[in-house]
Amino acid sequence: MIPFEHYQESCRALEERLGGFRPEVGLILGSGLGELGELAEQPVSIPYGEIPHFPRSTAPGHKGRLVFGTLQGRPAAVMQGRFHPYEGYSFEQAAYPVRVLRLLGCQTLIVTNAAGCVNLDWNPGELMLICDHIKLVQDSPLRGENLERFGPRFPDAGQLYTPALRALARRQAQRLGIPLREGVYMYFPGPQYETPAEIRFARLAGADAVGMSTVPEVIAAGHCGMRVLGLTLLSNMAAGILPQPLSEQEVLQAARAAGAQFSALVLACLKEL
Numbered sequence: 001m002i003p004f005e006h007y008q009e010s011c012r013a014l015e016e017r018l019g020g021f022r023p024e025v026g027l028i029l030g031s032g033l034g035e036l037g038e039l040a041e042q043p044v045s046i047p048y049g050e051i052p053h054f055p056r057s058t059a060p061g062h063k064g065r066l067v068f069g070t071l072q073g074r075p076a077a078v079m080q081g082r083f084h085p086y087e088g089y090s091f092e093q094a095a096y097p098v099r100v101l102r103l104l105g106c107q108t109l110i111v112t113n114a115a116g117c118v119n120l121d122w123n124p125g126e127l128m129l130i131c132d133h134i135k136l137v138q139d140s141p142l143r144g145e146n147l148e149r150f151g152p153r154f155p156d157a158g159q160l161y162t163p164a165l166r167a168l169a170r171r172q173a174q175r176l177g178i179p180l181r182e183g184v185y186m187y188f189p190g191p192q193y194e195t196p197a198e199i200r201f202a203r204l205a206g207a208d209a210v211g212m213s214t215v216p217e218v219i220a221a222g223h224c225g226m227r228v229l230g231l232t233l234l235s236n237m238a239a240g241i242l243p244q245p246l247s248e249q250e251v252l253q254a255a256r257a258a259g260a261q262f263s264a265l266v267l268a269c270l271k272e273l
């Protein structure tokens, strides 16, 4: 259990570095999608290692720092790199930064990730708006004593992916001419990619995409009353669909190829939040 005081101490240390700057929107950028942080105006970059109690990022393609600055006129906090349970973190640790961002003043969270495509009618390289998720593993960022100052013991999870923000993303995608799928993200703990049988199960369960991130952060964000927008890059067809093995190279390459489109959509959404 992480005590409330740790979140407060992280928040205070960041406030000291930020002067009067108060972010309203938090962005968590997934594998190979971190360049958006470079667009922040008057940026203040703070490596995770300089923030008390912050976990450390170990995943390749992740920079491991927070960039504060103005993006599309909005005061924002961009996480370049996130914490995954497969790195050895609990869900509570993986979601730690979200709660710190909430204490700093963020009311909205935009999360992005790369994921395997389970839906056989869709293609790698396409973008997907997350409308809901499935998590069948035991852990939750809310397991253990409830921190009432963040939210209730048994929070509703019926609208974790805020309907108004989903409508906004659909409108912006249409305006920009970016095709946008909409579907269910299923969390798998990894780090091994799923088996073909697990992917068939995911499809039967109603999943459109599978990935190893996002769900811890989104549960914590919903708990503390943040609005959430989740966007996925379908970087590869999930296991067992195509004859070749899955590789991280394929995922990062797809992320790079779709990066510009992905960033354009996120920026357009930010502007209209």
Ligand code: HPA
Binding pocket: 114, 115, 116, 117, 188, 193, 194, 210, 211, 212, 235, 236, 237, 238, 239, 246, 251
């Ligand atoms: N499975 C799990 N996580 C992923 C995948 C996948 O196929 N692609 C990118 N992240």
